[in-house]
Amino acid sequence: MKRDGILIIVFIVLSLTGFTACNENKTGTVLPEQKNLSHEQLMDKIKGGWAGQTIGVVYGAPVEFKYQGSLIPDYQLIPWNEHYVKYWWDKKPGLFDDVYTDLNFVSIFERNGLDVSIDTIAHYWAETSYHLAHANQASRYNILNGILPPASGYWKNNPHADDIDFQIESDFIGLMAPGMVNQATEIADRVGHIMNSGDGWYGGVYVSAIYSLAFVCSDVNNLVNEAVKTIPEGTQFRECMNDVISWHRQYPDDWRKTWFEVEKKWNRDVGCPKGVYLSFNIDAKINSAYVTLALLYGKGDFTRSVEIATRCGQDADCNPATAGGVLGVMNGYSGIPQNWLKPLQEIEALYFEGTTMSLAKAYDLSFKHAKKMIIKAGGEVDSNQVIIPVSEPVAVKFEQNFENCHPIYRDRFDKSFTDELSYDFTGNGFIFYGNLVNCAKVDKSYIDRVAKKYGSESFALAEPEDPYVAILKMYIDGSLDETIKLPMKNTSRRLEPAWKYQMEEGKHNVKLVWLNPDPAYEIRINDIMIYSEKEPEYSLPK
Numbered sequence: 443m444k445r446d447g448i449l450i451i452v453f454i455v456l457s458l459t460g461f462t463a464c465n466e467n468k469t470g471t472v473l474p475e476q477k478n479l480s481h482e483q484l485m486d487k488i489k490g491g492w493a494g495q496t497i498g499v500v501y502g503a504p505v506e507f508k509y510q511g512s513l514i515p516d517y518q519l520i521p522w523n524e525h526y527v528k529y530w531w532d533k534k535p536g537l538f539d540d541v542y543t544d545l546n547f548v549s550i551f552e553r554n555g556l557d558v559s560i561d562t563i564a565h566y567w568a569e570t571s572y573h574l575a576h577a578n579q580a581s582r583y584n585i586l587n588g589i590l591p592p593a594s595g596y597w598k599n600n601p602h603a604d605d606i607d608f609q610i611e612s613d614f615i616g617l618m619a620p621g622m623v624n625q626a627t628e629i630a631d632r633v634g635h636i637m638n639s640g641d642g643w644y645g646g647v648y649v650s651a652i653y654s655l656a657f658v659c660s661d662v663n664n665l666v667n668e669a670v671k672t673i674p675e676g677t678q679f680r681e682c683m684n685d686v687i688s689w690h691r692q693y694p695d696d697w698r699k700t701w702f703e704v705e706k707k708w709n710r711d712v713g714c715p716k717g718v719y720l721s722f723n724i725d726a727k728i729n730s731a732y733v734t735l736a737l738l739y740g741k742g743d744f745t746r747s748v749e750i751a752t753r754c755g756q757d758a759d760c761n762p763a764t765a766g767g768v769l770g771v772m773n774g775y776s777g778i779p780q781n782w783l784k785p786l787q788e789i790e791a792l793y794f795e796g797t798t799m800s801l802a803k804a805y806d807l808s809f810k811h812a813k814k815m816i817i818k819a820g821g822e823v824d825s826n827q828v829i830i831p832v833s834e835p836v837a838v839k840f841e842q843n844f845e846n847c848h849p850i851y852r853d854r855f856d857k858s859f860t861d862e863l864s865y866d867f868t869g870n871g872f873i874f875y876g877n878l879v880n881c882a883k884v885d886k887s888y889i890d891r892v893a894k895k896y897g898s899e900s901f902a903l904a905e906p907e908d909p910y911v912a913i914l915k916m917y918i919d920g921s922l923d924e925t926i927k928l929p930m931k932n933t934s935r936r937l938e939p940a941w942k943y944q945m946e947e948g949k950h951n952v953k954l955v956w957l958n959p960d961p962a963y964e965i966r967i968n969d970i971m972i973y974s975e976k977e978p979e980y981s982l983p984k
Contacts, residue, residue, distance in 0.1 A: 494767040494771070501748055505518070506757065568586050609642070631647075657830070685707065733765050736762070848977045865970065870946065874954075913958050
């Protein structure tokens with residue numbers, strides 16, 4: 443009887459404080475109908491999201507894509523010290539692309555309001571001046587050439603559509619839609635189809651949902667299970683996340699066993715030409731799987747979650763950034779251990795390169811946008827607290843890229859041309875992996891300057907301000923298919939010279955004719971990927 447009395451008192455106290463434990467209630471859901479937070483609590487969680495993301499980026503910096511298809515072993519020291527964030531801030535400003543691309547979208551929502559159109563966001567995105575890669579740069583090229591969203595992110599126009607790009611820049615969405623997961627996925631629809639589609643889009647939808655739900659859910663198992671409901675059944679992305687959840691139940695105490703299961707089933711990239719048949723894998727599914735794995739096995743602990751996400755390898759700065767951001771929301775800025783937080787605080791007031799945005803400014807703007815979203819969704823904001831109308835996750839629309847389009851061969855072509863190129867193949871699609879190159883020699887000081895500003899490989903891809911644009915005509919089986927522009931300027935460049943998918947299965951010829959060749963330039967084709975509607979059957983040689 444005495445014990446029952448204590449339980450009643452505890453229940454009354456929790457009810458009065460607005461506590462929600464994210465445990466299953468009488469309606470069968472684990473989510474509360476509403477969440478009451480003080481202004482201080484809301485800001486603490488928003489700050490935690492931005493801070494956790496930035497910490498994760500820096501922690502994973504020295505091992506980013508250094509381990510491809512392999513675990514980072516325990517004996518591999520990953521450093522962290524008192525001034526470590528500032529060290530990377532000065533050494534490689536481009537490392538923080540996870541954060542400043544997020545902030546680009548925060549800026550456009552601040553400038554144009556919560557209902558800003560997808561076209562307005564797209565044009566603002568295309569006019570940014572910082573270095574982009576993969577699906578991001580492919581979409582910028584498309585937009586600059588009149589291919590607007592959602593076509594700019596559609597896989598037939600953007601071979602990187604399944605890449606991780608939107609996944610790593612969607613954190614801001616959950617922070618501006620706390621607990622309102624369907625409002626978050628609506629924003630994800632507007633933003634994510636600028637640069638991705640299919641699984642690449644789902645990566646951002648999923649991350650938006652996890653961040654949003656982390657405001658109202660304090661159990662990582664329930665958090666993951668609720669967030670995955672935003673992804674349609676029958677998609678590869680949903681199947682991959684379900685697999686991780688299932689393997690976690692099967693191996694609850696050994697995250698490495700689940701990692702190996704993920705590798706066996708999901709470590710294959712079919713879209714990004716840098717990864718097809720190679721160990722490099724920037725596909726959204728497998729990197730989201732690492733985030734999910736880290737959250738489940740991290741059990742809500744910030745340090746353990748960031749560590750696991752990093753040691754899964756591949757995009758080993760972006761994945762701990764996501765895990766750290768989610769745990770930063772769940773536990774709050776005040777809940778991030780001081781050994782992580784103190785180095786971050788050195789740069790909170792500083793502007794990210796090429797922007798007028800800082801973490802301190804991000805904290806304030808996301809707090810402002812979150813309050814507006816709460817009111818827009820029917821919640822309440824008064825001088826003391828916010829009342830968040832928590833929504834049940836609803837699956838977004840079905841999309842699946844590269845259907846009936848299976849890679850069957852990677853030709854290590856490794857040739858350049860200065861006039862025209864003809865290539866024969868058998869299948870239903872192809873992509874030429876290569877780029878326009880300025881043949882003029884550059885000295886080491888130039889390389890160092892460009893590498894510091896744009897990344898170590900940028901000088902080989904395109905020169906930042908070179909105005910030359912190569913014009914090509916692509917003929918398929920003798921018929922003109924497309925006129926192609928290849929700008930040298932870094933922010934305008936086209937990532938791959940040519941591709942075509944879902945053609946009629948059979949023998950084909952592709953011919954590229956350079957209309958305005960210049961002896962200072964050449965077009966290098968490193969590799970050619972061939973696709974077929976038939977999935978290849980692999981067997982050992984007899």
